[in-house]
Amino acid sequence: MKGQVKWLPLILFILLGAALTYGLAKPDNHNITSKMIGASAPSFALRPAVPGVPGLASADLANGKPHLVNIFASWCVPCVAEAPQLKAIADAGVPVVGIAVRDRPEALQRFLARNGNPFRAIGADDASQVQMAFGSSGVPESFVVDGKGMIRQQTIGPINPEDVPGVIAAVREAK
Amino acid sequence: MRRLLLAALIVGLAAAPVLADSDMPPAPLAYTQLPDARQEAQAQALMQTIRCLVCQGQSIADSDAELAGDMRAMVRARIAAGEKPEAIRAWLVRRYGAWVSYEPPLDRTTWLLWAAPVLFVLIGLLAARRSFRRRRG
Numbered sequence: 302m303k304g305q306v307k308w309l310p311l312i313l314f315i316l317l318g319a320a321l322t323y324g325l326a327k328p329d330n331h332n333i334t335s336k337m338i339g340a341s342a343p344s345f346a347l348r349p350a351v352p353g354v355p356g357l358a359s360a361d362l363a364n365g366k367p368h369l370v371n372i373f374a375s376w377c378v379p380c381v382a383e384a385p386q387l388k389a390i391a392d393a394g395v396p397v398v399g400i401a402v403r404d405r406p407e408a409l410q411r412f413l414a415r416n417g418n419p420f421r422a423i424g425a426d427d428a429s430q431v432q433m434a435f436g437s438s439g440v441p442e443s444f445v446v447d448g449k450g451m452i453r454q455q456t457i458g459p460i461n462p463e464d465v466p467g468v469i470a471a472v473r474e475a476k
Numbered sequence: 477m478r479r480l481l482l483a484a485l486i487v488g489l490a491a492a493p494v495l496a497d498s499d500m501p502p503a504p505l506a507y508t509q510l511p512d513a514r515q516e517a518q519a520q521a522l523m524q525t526i527r528c529l530v531c532q533g534q535s536i537a538d539s540d541a542e543l544a545g546d547m548r549a550m551v552r553a554r555i556a557a558g559e560k561p562e563a564i565r566a567w568l569v570r571r572y573g574a575w576v577s578y579e580p581p582l583d584r585t586t587w588l589l590w591a592a593p594v595l596f597v598l599i600g601l602l603a604a605r606r607s608f609r610r611r612r613g
Contacts, residue, residue, distance in 0.1 A: 333529060336573050376498045403498035403542065428503040429546035436571035438529035438543065 332457045335436030335444075342370075342450050343434035347424025350401040351409050357398050357424030363450030367475040369395055369468065370444040371420070372432055374402045375412035377440040383459035384416035390465060391419035395472045399423040402432050402440055443468070447475035497542050505552040506545030512556070519552045522561040525578040526551070526568060535578060 337343075342362050349356035362368055371387060373380040391397045399420040401409055409423070426432055435444060435452070445454040445468070453475045460468055510516040523537035528544040536544040536551070554564050568576045580586045 331532065333572055333575070335571060336569075337571055374498060403500040403546075405500065408499070427500065428549055429543055430550060433547065433550060433568075433571065438572070 333438045334457070335452070335455045337436040337452050338455055340452060342444075342446050342452050343431065345424070345431045345434060347400065347426055347431060350399070350404060350423040350425035351406050351413065354418070354420060355422040357400060357422045359450060361398065361422060362446045363448070365448045366396060367445065367447045367453075367472045369397045369472050370400060370435075370446055371397060372400045372402060372426075372435065372437050372440055372442045372444070374404050374440045375408040376404070379459040380441045381412075381416055383441050384419070386460045386462060386465050387419040388417050390460070390469055390472075393469050395469055396421055400426050400431055400435075402426050402429055445471045445475050502542070502545045503549035505549035505556075507548075508552075510552055510556055515555050516552075518561050519548075519555045522555070522564060523548055523551055526565070527576050527578055529572065529576070 342359055344359040346358035346360075347356050362370070369390060371383075373383070387397055397419045399422070401423050404425065406425075413420075424431065432438075432440075435442075437444075437455075439457070441459050443456040443460055444452050447453050454471050456464065456468065510519060520537060524535050526536045526547065528534045528536050528539040528541055529547070530541045530543050531539045534544075536547045551564055555561065565577055565579075574581055574583075574586075580589065582590055
């Protein structure tokens with residue numbers, strides 16, 4: 302009995318060391334997932350972010366059709382990389398709407414002229430308030446919102462080319 | 477060559493923050509206190525216990541990140557509108573999880589955190605008792 306107890310501190314030390322090594326070696330995940338998945342999209346009404354494209358309100362989301370809500374900004378570099386994928390998703394018939402975070406109309410217009418405009422509507426979120434209401438913490442992020450206005454899925458970071466079929470399928474499923 | 481590298485480094489360092497942030501000015505209430513001192517104190521107390529979403533080691537009261545500024549503006553606007561600090565905390569926790577709050581609630585995943593000090597004292601007492609008994613015997 303006494304002989305076994307003698308080894309206990311060493312065993313505990315090795316276990317602690319193994320746990321800490323595992324914690325350090327495990328890839329760090331800084332993504333903060335929204336806890337709003339499965340809940341109704343927050344209610345909001347945003348003015349148009351650029352002239353010529355309508356603004357966005359929560360009522361537009363709960364109109365019986367699923368939408369892809371893209372939270373983006375003209376000053377966000379990964380958003381440029383994401384633009385072709387959004388275009389492909391919009392070309393497949395998915396209604397894509399945008400929430401432009403902290404953006405200026407002129408800057409946004411240049412962004413759309415250069416990268417194309419897949420958005421049916423873009424709301425201006427000047428102080429990130431609607432972004433927070435969605436539980437989003439960065440740009441770009443995309444939310445699948447179903448026809449009843451319920452949030453079904455969140456994509457953190459740009460939608461990559463290989464993600465496009467999955468996103469289209471997720472929006473189609475979210476009737 | 478060396479000078480070129482240095483120039484590239486300086487340009488790179490100068491350009492980095494421009495790429496990561498918008499060029500919009502901070503929200504009005506991000507850096508301005510509320511006129512009512514009691515409300516501002518309430519807002520400060522709350523902001524010091526809400527985690528910045530993009531810097532992650534700081535509270536939104538400490539951080540200069542744009543999103544932290546927008547979160548401070550949100551907190552101050554809601555406090556000024558008469559909302560209770562705990563209701564604002566609950567609103568944020570609903571969206572980002574208990575992670576966003578520096579005051580972890582007592583629940584199934586955090587009970588050990590709160591119980592650990594008591595447990596360690598108990599273990600220490602037991603160990604001390606055993607060793608004293610042994611010495612006497």
